[in-house]
Structure formats: structure tokens, C-alpha cells
Amino acid sequence: MSRFWSKVVHGLTPYTPGEQVQMPNLVKLNTNENPYGPSPRAIAAMQAAVGDGLRKYSDPSNAGLKDAVARRFGLTREQVFVGNSSDEVLAHTFHALLKHELPLLRPDISYSFYPTYCSLYGIESLELPLNERFEVDVADYHRPCGAIIIANPNAPTGIALPLAQIEALLQSHPDQPVVIDEAYVDFGGESAAALLHRYDNLLVIQTLSKSRSLAGLRVGFALGHPDLIAGLERVKNSFNCYPLGQVQQAGAIAALDDVAYTEQTSQAIIASRTWLTSQMQALGFDVLPSHANFIFTRHPQRDGAQLAAALRERAILVRHFKSPRIDQFLRISIGTDEECGKLVDALKAILA
Numbered sequence: 290m291s292r293f294w295s296k297v298v299h300g301l302t303p304y305t306p307g308e309q310v311q312m313p314n315l316v317k318l319n320t321n322e323n324p325y326g327p328s329p330r331a332i333a334a335m336q337a338a339v340g341d342g343l344r345k346y347s348d349p350s351n352a353g354l355k356d357a358v359a360r361r362f363g364l365t366r367e368q369v370f371v372g373n374s375s376d377e378v379l380a381h382t383f384h385a386l387l388k389h390e391l392p393l394l395r396p397d398i399s400y401s402f403y404p405t406y407c408s409l410y411g412i413e414s415l416e417l418p419l420n421e422r423f424e425v426d427v428a429d430y431h432r433p434c435g436a437i438i439i440a441n442p443n444a445p446t447g448i449a450l451p452l453a454q455i456e457a458l459l460q461s462h463p464d465q466p467v468v469i470d471e472a473y474v475d476f477g478g479e480s481a482a483a484l485l486h487r488y489d490n491l492l493v494i495q496t497l498s499k500s501r502s503l504a505g506l507r508v509g510f511a512l513g514h515p516d517l518i519a520g521l522e523r524v525k526n527s528f529n530c531y532p533l534g535q536v537q538q539a540g541a542i543a544a545l546d547d548v549a550y551t552e553q554t555s556q557a558i559i560a561s562r563t564w565l566t567s568q569m570q571a572l573g574f575d576v577l578p579s580h581a582n583f584i585f586t587r588h589p590q591r592d593g594a595q596l597a598a599a600l601r602e603r604a605i606l607v608r609h610f611k612s613p614r615i616d617q618f619l620r621i622s623i624g625t626d627e628e629c630g631k632l633v634d635a636l637k638a639i640l641a
């Protein structure tokens with residue numbers, strides 16, 4: 290608190306990220322990082338980009354990176370926006386596209402940065418409750434609004450919406466932007482990118498933090514009609530013309546082009562998710578059906594916060610949210626098979 294703060298700062302509730310702690314032999318399953326590491330081609334490209342060229346500013350239009358994203362999705366450069374993480378892309382999206390006279394619609398349980406951006410940018414929003422199975426009930430969204438944002442697969446539940454339901458939303462709101470946050474889509478979801486050629490109100494946002502295992506590089510992107518992208522560019526160029534450095538762009542381009550590596554590591558994570566889900570169910574946990582690189586789970590007889598604390602004592606970090614309706618759940622990122630094995634062994638000991 291300071292008398293020098295502007296009024297808006299007093300009213301902010303900043304987002305709290307998962308812990309990034311250092312501990313010996315830590316099994317870190319709390320922030321949905323990818324256990325397999327980035328593509329070796331991305332590492333080589335970044336090493337090659339370190340040199341005298343860094344004395345110059347990076348390309349403010351990010352043309353090379355936009356082209357790599359466009360190649361990956363069969364789009365043009367004008368349909369692509371890139372930013373320093375999908376959090377930054379989301380922030381510009383809230384600022385540029387989601388503030389209207391009618392409220393923004395969003396699920397009550399979803400990525401907790403959304404309400405933070407609403408308070409930062411003064412956006413009125415309406416939280417629509419997930420149904421009793423913790424699914425986004427698309428029928429609730431067929432009502433007048435200024436815009437819609439949905440994470441698909443949703444976080445922290447991991448539950449995915451079928452594309453047909455997203456398409457129905459796009460059709461019933463032709464004059465409102467519909468933003469689909471696909472941070473986890475590569476782990477078994479259906480991307481709405483396939484609908485871009487038919488809907489000028491659709492913006493799809495993705496990140497290199499999860500399936501490309503580059504959370505520390507901070508690269509995200511949006512796909513949409515050139516008019517939506519132009520709005521994002523206006524905000525970005527009123528904020529920071531060079532949000533992505535040269536090393537970052539070189540690594541991101543190589544990672545996007547290494548489709549086989551992403552596919553192979555994502556399939557390994559999906560296989561581990563299937564194994565972990567069955568092990569957890571055998572221990573009596575309810576596990577929501579996940580299409581992400583994490584599971585969301587609760588034990589009918591054990592308190593979620595206590596389970597998280599007991600795992601922490603064994604140097605295993607998982608995420609627990611003290612929020613209404615989900616305070617008995619744990620969100621557990623999918624680690625290597627060895628890490629998943631350690632988690633299961635620890636839970637067996639805790640429940641014994």
C-alpha cells in the first residue's frame with residue numbers, strides 16, 4: 290500500500306502462480322510444465338542465435354515467427370499474432386477485444402488470470418457456473434453478451450468441449466468475439482483453428498509452454514481474422530514494440546517446425562495420463578476426464594489441502610486451489626513415468 294499508487298492499483302487482485310521452488314529430489318507436478326524438455330532443434334537454434342546480432346533490436350513485426358505459426362496452421366501471416374507468452378497475448382486480447390457494453394461471459398471455474406485481466410482493464414464479466422460434472426454448459430452462453438472466453442480444454446478441470454459446441458457458440462454470436470484459449474489442446478483436444486476460415490469472430494490462443502516444453506521461453510500466439518489481429522497489434526504497439534527477443538523467436542520457430550518431436554512427447558504424456566488415471570481410480574480417487582497434461586482429482590474421504598500438504602512433505606508438489614467448489618481437488622501435472630510412479634507410491638503410503 291502506498292499513497293503513490295494510482296487508484297486502479299489499489300483495486301487489483303494479482304494472479305498467484307504455482308510455486309517455483311528449489312528442493313533436492315523434488316517431483317514438481319504443480320505448474321503443468323512438460324517433463325520431456327524442448328526439441329533439441331529448438332535448443333540448437335537458440336544457441337545459434339546468441340551472438341553479435343543481439344546488439345540490434347529484434348524484428349518488431351516478428352515476421353519469421355508469424356510465418357512459422359502460419360505454416361503450422363495453414364494460415365497467412367496476417368492471421369497470426371505472437372507475444373511474450375500466451376498470458377501476454379491474453380492480456381492484449383482482453384484489452385483490445387473483450388471490453389464492451391454488455392458483459393464478457395466466462396466459466397466460474399477456469400484459468401484464474403481471466404478475472405485478474407477483467408479487473409486490470411475494467412471489464413464487466415459474468416461468471417457462468419460449470420455444471421455438476423464440472424463441464425462448461427454451452428447452452429448457458431446462448432444469451433446476449435459483449436464477448437465470450439472459454440479455455441478448451443478447460444483449466445483446472447482438463448475437460449474438453451467438442452468442436453461442434455464451439456461452432457454453435459460462434460454461430461449464435463456472429464457480432465461478438467469468441468476467444469478459445471487452447472493452452473492444452475495438443476494433449477487430445479480438438480482445435481478451433483479448423484473453424485477460422487468460416488468465422489471472423491473467432492480468436493484461438495495457444496502457447497509454446499506446454500506441448501513444446503518451453504514454459505521458460507515465454508512464447509504464445511493468437512490465430513484469427515486479420516481485423517482481430519490488427520486490433521491486437523494496435524494494443525501491442527502501444528505497449529512494447531519488441532516483446533519477443535531474437536533468441537526467443539529462433540527457438541520458437543524451430544520448436545514449431547519440429548512437429549514430430551511435439552507429437553512424440555505429447556503422445557507419451559497422454560499414455561502416462563491414462564496410466565496415472567487408472568492408478569488413482571484404483572486408490573479410490575475420482576478423476577475428471579482430462580484432455581490436458583494434468584488431471585484434476587479428489588478423494589471422497591480425504592481433504593484436498595491435507596493431501597497436498599502430505600505430498601509436499603514427501604517433496605512432491607501438486608496444485609491445490611482454495612476456491613469454492615474445487616477446494617477438495619488436486620491438480621496434478623503429468624510427469625515422467627518415474628515421477629508418476631513416485632506420486633502413486635506416496636499416495637498409497639498416505640492413504641494406508
Ligand SMILES: Cc1ncc(COP(=O)(O)O)c(C=O)c1O
Nearest residue numbers: 374375376400440444472496498
Ligand atoms: C488455460 C491457460 N491459458 C494460458 C496459460 C498461460 O500460459 P503461458 O503464459 O505460459 O503461455 C496457462 C498457464 O498455465 C493456462 O493454464
